[in-house]
Amino acid sequence: MPELKRQLGLLDSTMINVGTIIASAIFIVPSAIALELRASLPSILVWVAGGGVSLLGALSVAELGAAMPKAGGIYVYLREAYGPVWGFLYGWTSGVVINPASIAAIALGFATYLVFGFVLPGGSAANLSPLWSDAPLVRQIASFGVALVAVLWAYDGWIEVTYVGGEVKDPERNLPRSIVLSTLIGAALYCLVTASFAYVLSPAKMAGSSLVASDAAQVTLGHAGAGLVAAAIMIATIGSNNGIVLTAARVPYAMARDGLLPHWLGGVHPRFLTPVPSLAVQGVISIALTLISTEPSWKDSYSRLFTYVVLAEFVFYAMSCGAVLRLRRTAPHLPRPYKTWGYPVTPIVFILFSLWLVFNTAREQPADAAMSAVLILAGLPLYFWRRPSP
Numbered sequence: 001m002p003e004l005k006r007q008l009g010l011l012d013s014t015m016i017n018v019g020t021i022i023a024s025a026i027f028i029v030p031s032a033i034a035l036e037l038r039a040s041l042p043s044i045l046v047w048v049a050g051g052g053v054s055l056l057g058a059l060s061v062a063e064l065g066a067a068m069p070k071a072g073g074i075y076v077y078l079r080e081a082y083g084p085v086w087g088f089l090y091g092w093t094s095g096v097v098i099n100p101a102s103i104a105a106i107a108l109g110f111a112t113y114l115v116f117g118f119v120l121p122g123g124s125a126a127n128l129s130p131l132w133s134d135a136p137l138v139r140q141i142a143s144f145g146v147a148l149v150a151v152l153w154a155y156d157g158w159i160e161v162t163y164v165g166g167e168v169k170d171p172e173r174n175l176p177r178s179i180v181l182s183t184l185i186g187a188a189l190y191c192l193v194t195a196s197f198a199y200v201l202s203p204a205k206m207a208g209s210s211l212v213a214s215d216a217a218q219v220t221l222g223h224a225g226a227g228l229v230a231a232a233i234m235i236a237t238i239g240s241n242n243g244i245v246l247t248a249a250r251v252p253y254a255m256a257r258d259g260l261l262p263h264w265l266g267g268v269h270p271r272f273l274t275p276v277p278s279l280a281v282q283g284v285i286s287i288a289l290t291l292i293s294t295e296p297s298w299k300d301s302y303s304r305l306f307t308y309v310v311l312a313e314f315v316f317y318a319m320s321c322g323a324v325l326r327l328r329r330t331a332p333h334l335p336r337p338y339k340t341w342g343y344p345v346t347p348i349v350f351i352l353f354s355l356w357l358v359f360n361t362a363r364e365q366p367a368d369a370a371m372s373a374v375l376i377l378a379g380l381p382l383y384f385w386r387r388p389s390p
Helices: 010-021 029-037 040-067 074-082 084-113 137-154 156-163 171-200 203-207 212-248 250-257 276-292 298-330 345-364 366-377 379-386
Strands: none
Touching: 010 156, 010 171, 010 212, 029 040, 029 137, 029 171, 029 203, 040 074, 040 137, 040 156, 040 171, 040 203, 040 298, 040 345, 074 084, 074 250, 074 298, 084 212, 084 250, 084 276, 084 298, 084 366, 084 379, 137 156, 137 171, 137 298, 137 345, 156 171, 156 212, 156 298, 171 203, 171 212, 212 250, 212 276, 250 276, 298 345, 298 366, 345 366, 366 379
């Protein structure tokens, strides 16, 4: 049977991550963030915090990627650290929620920018006011947590290259480097772009904008320039979706090769050396999620999709950081070409943050949190049906 080939270098690996990080979110979620935080400085600081959290996760998971450079990413790490049921639950959630919902949300952002209008007048440095919210501190912390869900959705691509670990050349060096580099690049761009949106518009106008990037471009470049920016945004979103489609299909492919999903899902095209059956099923699920997530407002649909993604994946991201701690103890002789910087503080801080994020979101958005939990646990019956006999 044909196998996947190692042919991705450091630049390829980094650009896969950067391409999936810089998706539709930065052109849409600043509006949702401004609506929650109502001030310019917190709206920028939340991107710094999200970048820092993502970097902690990246620094931790990179150790697993370098030690186990195989197709499937977190599915492989959780299987090795905790047993097959946890790997399966991640693979299930990745296959039916995380990656298809990501593809659906980005596609929705693309479609929305395809049919936009322009309405805003000019802005200035005065638009940065208010710099800080006057809401009670407890309310600000809760709002910051809700805004972080949108921010962490925007940073989500830092994990993508681990899914194609079996196709990366010199993975012991290139996987951790590409993960860290792409996260730093994304953080720098996001902070700069958000600051420019606040300068051109204002927190209040950002909160009320459906297409904040186009509205900001309308102010600075006029109607024709805004049209060109919207076209560039559509190219960026399609490019990002291409990266997710490419990488995410490797998870069900790896599960099928392990006998946890139907054998035909592990097929590889003999000429293109790509997992075509897995790609096709992923496309069908993404289309279905797009159809069933329709809300009266496209922004509500987009928000619901990325909330499902972030809540589900941060459960497994935290478990991956826990796997770094666990495998240091249970598999001390596992080759580790890269070891987590700041160990053990780095993975522990990320785990604690993930627990707070899930708790805060469950309190603020209980219906979405409950749906994420249901979708994750729905994989258990399938696991016990499909698992290989002892």
